[in-house]
Amino acid sequence: MSQLQSLRGMVDLLPVQTRRWQAVEAVARTHFRCAGIEEIRTPLLEVTDLFARGIGEGTDVVGKEMYSFRDRGDRSCTLRPEGTASVVRSVVQHGLLSQGSQKLWYCGPMFRYERPQAGRQRQFHQIGVEWLGVGSARSDAEVIALAWDLLRDLGVSGLELQINSLGTIDDRQRYRAELVAWLQARADRLDPDSQQRLTTNPLRILDSKNPATQQLLAEAPTLLDALSEESSQRFQAVQAYLAQMEIPFRLNTRLVRGLDYYGHTAFEITSDQLGAQATVCGGGRYDGLVQQLGGPATPAVGWALGMERLLLVLEAAAAADPEGAAARLAATRAPDVYLVNRGEQAEAVALVLARQLRAAGVCIELDGSGSAFGKQFKRADRCGARWAAVIGDEEAAEARFLLKPLHNKGEERCLAMADWQMVIDILACDESDITTATQFDQQ
RNA sequence: GCGGGCGUCGCCAAGUGGUUAAGGCAGCGGCUUGUGGCGCCGCUAUUCGGGGGGUCGAAUCCCCUCGCUCGCCCCA
Numbered sequence: 001m002s003q004l005q006s007l008r009g010m011v012d013l014l015p016v017q018t019r020r021w022q023a024v025e026a027v028a029r030t031h032f033r034c035a036g037i038e039e040i041r042t043p044l045l046e047v048t049d050l051f052a053r054g055i056g057e058g059t060d061v062v063g064k065e066m067y068s069f070r071d072r073g074d075r076s077c078t079l080r081p082e083g084t085a086s087v088v089r090s091v092v093q094h095g096l097l098s099q100g101s102q103k104l105w106y107c108g109p110m111f112r113y114e115r116p117q118a119g120r121q122r123q124f125h126q127i128g129v130e131w132l133g134v135g136s137a138r139s140d141a142e143v144i145a146l147a148w149d150l151l152r153d154l155g156v157s158g159l160e161l162q163i164n165s166l167g168t169i170d171d172r173q174r175y176r177a178e179l180v181a182w183l184q185a186r187a188d189r190l191d192p193d194s195q196q197r198l199t200t201n202p203l204r205i206l207d208s209k210n211p212a213t214q215q216l217l218a219e220a221p222t223l224l225d226a227l228s229e230e231s232s233q234r235f236q237a238v239q240a241y242l243a244q245m246e247i248p249f250r251l252n253t254r255l256v257r258g259l260d261y262y263g264h265t266a267f268e269i270t271s272d273q274l275g276a277q278a279t280v281c282g283g284g285r286y287d288g289l290v291q292q293l294g295g296p297a298t299p300a301v302g303w304a305l306g307m308e309r310l311l312l313v314l315e316a317a318a319a320a321d322p323e324g325a326a327a328r329l330a331a332t333r334a335p336d337v338y339l340v341n342r343g344e345q346a347e348a349v350a351l352v353l354a355r356q357l358r359a360a361g362v363c364i365e366l367d368g369s370g371s372a373f374g375k376q377f378k379r380a381d382r383c384g385a386r387w388a389a390v391i392g393d394e395e396a397a398e399a400r401f402l403l404k405p406l407h408n409k410g411e412e413r414c415l416a417m418a419d420w421q422m423v424i425d426i427l428a429c430d431e432s433d434i435t436t437a438t439q440f441d442q443q
Numbered sequence: 444g445c446g447g448g449c450g451u452c453g454c455c456a457a458g459u460g461g462u463u464a465a466g467g468c469a470g471c472g473g474c475u476u477g478u479g480g481c482g483c484c485g486c487u488a489u490u491c492g493g494g495g496g497g498u499c500g501a502a503u504c505c506c507c508u509c510g511c512u513c514g515c516c517c518c519a
């Protein structure tokens with residue numbers, strides 16, 4: 001294929017998609033506004049060291065998935081693989097924490113050099129929330145609720161919230177030793193990958209997909225049992241808050257998460273509609289990160305939601321229930337008026353009329369083909385417009401135009417060009433008649 | 444990085460060695476040079492992701508390559 005095409009794992013979003021994306025983003029913005037969360041936008045490119053220090057040198061994301069290169073000034077730069085490190089860097093850099101706690105959200109592309117598969121691309125998009133300077137167990141629950149409610153209002157079903165506590169660094173170190181000892185005694189029953197991780201990253205063995213390993217793990221000591229009294233109580237409190245909000249969750253003691261900065265509450269929201277990459281939203285508490293990146297000791301929680309995965313789930317939901325909220329998100333609105341025009345004079349006049357009506361908020365499709373009236377009407381009909389406005393040489397010469405209903409009752413009217421504003425009233429009377437097309441095209 | 448599946452028109456898709464590569468959708472044009480929705484007619488791939496090899500002859504067989512896709516690793 002010598003045809004130019006997009007890079008592997010980098011996909012175009014065509015109008016069929018952008019429609020839904022915009023709808024999702026709009027709902028998210030509303031939720032954030034109601035929760036007093038403000039948007040932050042940070043650069044896509046950062047100094048490599050930010051991610052190496054923030055996410056953790058030993059993680060896969062840093063070890064083998066970053067898009068890094070040297071710029072012309074010989075600085076090592078990296079396309080952000082996630083949002084949290086950048087947000088923390090920005091907040092620290094601008095001293096925002098001196099003004100109190102920060103509730104922020106962001107959205108945009110992230111980059112990870114991985115093999116693409118269902119629900120995974122090299123450029124993918126996240127909507128994320130970061131709360132800096134809030135350390136209570138209640139804030140964990142509040143932040144989780146935010147994600148849960150957003151997904152609910154989008155009309156997504158079949159979701160499961162899984163939570164776990166990773167405790168403090170001390171808790172984890174103690175548990176790690178305990179787990180390694182226990183597994184080492186049974187190393188022969190572990191799959192090769194897990195045996196490898198016994199030395200590199202033992203906690204990761206917990207969420208291995210190998211069935212035999214999982215079976216073995218069922219009897220292994222759990223992180224939850226290894227938590228200190230304080231950590232344990234904190235986690236109990238988070239669960240109690242979730243219960244009070246009637247948000248269903250499942251305790252998953254194997255949930256670890258691959259980024260080093262997490263501690264205490266960790267959670268994921270998964271969908272049964274996705275393939276192997278079932279996590280739609282993931283997050284947790286990261287109390288040490290701000291200080292680690294040079295800021296004041298500051299507790300923090302947050303999550304990130306994968307847009308591509310969310311959209312996959314949404315499409316499934318819309319297909320399953322064409323009347324549901326998810327399907328309504330993709331509703332397209334046909335133009336209010338299709339402007340049929342033909343003839344030199346008429347075309348000029350039509351342009352002016354279209355501009356006037358657009359400025360007044362009317363959605364107008366101006367036919368630019370110059371083809372026969374019959375053709376233009378055919379297109380008008382097919383695009384689903386409720387009205388056609390018609391300007392030919394006769395109308396242009398007499399400074400008037402026709403307004404004709406296409407598939408609803410109503411009279412064809414002849415209006416003077418100067419009375420163009422009447423169109424707005426005529427359309428308004430027709431409002432009750434709106435039928436929104438809920439077509440969900442397959443990708 | 445490693446494994447499996449797949450690549451025929453903008454989209455869906457038949458064709459699995461033999462003269463001109465079905466069909467559907469969309470698009471464009473016509474029947475209908477100023478009035479649509481239905482219908483009918485016509486047009487739209489010298490070419491089957493790309494390259495090479497064998498064959499009298501290939502989209503169909505072999506090799507290489509590129510791409511897509513699903514899974515592993517890991518994550519959203």
